[in-house]
Amino acid sequence: MRLTLRQLQVFRAVCESRSYSRAADEMALTQPAVSLQIRQLEELIGQPLFEYLGRKLYLTPAAEALQRASTDIFGRLDSLDMQLSDLQGSLQGQLNLAVESSAKYITPHLFAAFKRQHPEVNLELVVVNHAQAVKRLSVSRDDLLIMSQVPTDMDLEFMPFLDNPIVAVAPAGHPLCQIGDLTLQDLTAYPLLVREPGSGTRKASEDYLRQKRAHFAQTTQVASLDALREAVVAGLGVALMPRHAVHLEVAHGLLCELPVQELPLYRSWCVVHPRGKRLSPVAQAFFAFIRAERARISALATRFDAAPTAHRASG
Missing domain, CATH: 1.10.10.10 (Winged helix-like DNA-binding domain superfamily/Winged helix DNA-binding domain)
Incomplete structure (x- = not known):
């Protein structure tokens, strides 16, 4: 042939x-x-x-x-190009990175810190939901993938590196924002806005609400993380969302993070690849950077922290 x-x-x-x-x-x-x-x-x-x-x-x-074979062929050629650059004294090439949608806020800051060490590396970033992330892993589509809830039925290499806190938010001026101490049951009197099927945040939240026996009579599905956030700002309901995704709206008073006793719900962001996958030199360097710089990454993430604001509005 x-x-x-x-x-x-x-x-x-x-x-x-x-x-x-x-x-x-x-x-x-x-x-x-x-x-x-x-x-x-x-x-x-x-x-x-x-x-x-x-x-x-x-x-x-x-x-x-043929698609699997061609992915391997071009991956090896990219790896060769990076290795030749490495022999010349600098790491060059492109990192093909896929991230779950709620990780898209922290990832650019993460890559920027990496790029300061390796200025000749470029990034191709794809944003997906959890179901799409799992599908991409099954065909080894990307160099690396950042996700929470790593599938247990796949042979994967993964490393947790950062907490992903899921919190309850409501629009500014919502009645719940006037209460200083809440439970999940207090939220069930109001409509709950949720992500589309396949979202990792939706699955984690639904599992947790079921565990806590918090049943919402009315739910509305919204097809993306950004649209969900805007729907909450518009007053269509409350939502459980990653804190990283709403920190600006909370800081500017458009949303309030509700002080719910059972929250935040913590999940970990993990960097993932299929076990046995031949990583390019750039992917190897990025994986090693995350392993070595977890304290620094946690410090980077503090800019997304937002304390619950509901108690400030009480009284």
Whole structure:
């Protein structure tokens, strides 16, 4: 088989976009040129790579196998490039990092601290929910992934490095903001705003509320972390949210963090990769940085701390 790197690049673009036309735009090619490259690949492999069901493009089993192989090939080439740079005395390359949505607030500060040590390293950051994070881990899509609630049914290497406190918030002026000491039961008289299915924060919160027998009669689902925060500010209900995600709104008086006895609910942020995955030199350096600098990372996170404000409004 005489596959070319160009063919594999085009193939990966089609896999990512699930569209010949979008892959052509991404690769600065014409659509017929993309079709030709895929057809040549199929002739070499002897099997079809894609099939249409309706108007949607799906990967065949052969394409899934080729996708895994191409990920390994390009990963090794990236690693070689980084190793050659390292031999020249500086770490260079790109860190492909995926993070669960509520980690997107701390991650840029984390990478900035790392980049001060390695100024020639760049970041490609993808923000996903928990379910998408698990799927990306299953195909080793990223160099590293930052998540909470690491799956126990997958063979993963992970390292906890920072607390992820989940707190209750309400809009400024809400009746609960006038009470100095609350329980989860006190919140159940009001609508609860929740994330979409697949959110790690939603799953952790639902499990905890069930454990504490706190049942909300009315819930409203909101499709993203940012939209959820705005829905609380708008007065549509209360929510359990990562403290990191609401610190600015609390600091500026748009939200109040409710002093609930059973909260915060603590989970840990972990840096994760499949066990046995060949890490690039940049990924190795980032993993080592997190291991060595946990005290410094905790200090970075203090900027997101916000004490409950409800007791300030009482009286």
